Amino acid sequence: MEESYVPLLLMRHNRPLRGVMIDRQPWVCAKEFGLLMGHRHPERICRLMDDDQVRTVIFCTRQGDAGPVQVLSESALYRALCRFSHPENRSLRRWLTHEALPALRDAWEHRAQEPKRTLMA
Template sequence: MDDAFSPLVLMRHHYPLRGVMIDNQPWVCAREFALLIGHRHPERICRLMDADQVRTVPFRSASGQVEVVEVISESGLYRVLCRFTHPENRNLRRWLSHVAMPTLRDTQGGAGDTPRRTLMAWEKQQINLLDWQGELWIPLSELPSFHGSAQHEDNKRRSLLSRWWRRESRV
């Protein structure tokens, strides 16, 4: 199958989510998205979709094997998030909107002088970077998790708050 797509693998909480660009639109693997949101029956996720929100495409793995999978469009993703409410879905929607979908769109290519998102694997996690003018940029919001000192800072902050709380509650 020469027309198989080579998907980009996005990671969210150690769960892979394969995505591709088809006709300038992002599409992701339906089964993997269902597992990501914790759906009990991932094979049923496509039943509530309209015909233009789901399709079957061949994915080529890194080893060269071809697998036929059902994929969901971007509008289908948000439809699923609205249908299956869960407290984590707000964070998942933000991740989809700010990291996953822009990263998929940037894999499409374009002019070399415009900034592009890219993913860097680092110690069992993925970090969203911006590749611009030959330099890699990391968002400040991801810097503590990248550096590893976030836990130390969080413990310091927690200990200061607990000391203040104990002092205030005695008064």
């Protein structure tokens, strides 16, 4: 956990899913993704993933509080969807593929064009 990240809030059926871009790759909050999938114990999803599919980062919120959060990579999202088959997961996969992850990438590209500290020096 080196840096803190300001997550992008994505909403599906009045449920939040916070996501960030780390090293040009989308990562989302593991617990919130588990709740979206309807998993009984969303905190356990990380146990099934490989080490490179899970990270612990710090999310900074607008209220100023920060806390460590486990996040899943894009490959971990699809692995979880395959592992926990449920009829709703098909539409969840479509939402992730066509709306959520592109929105996350677009928001990151917009921030990437802003001036950087190293360029201003």
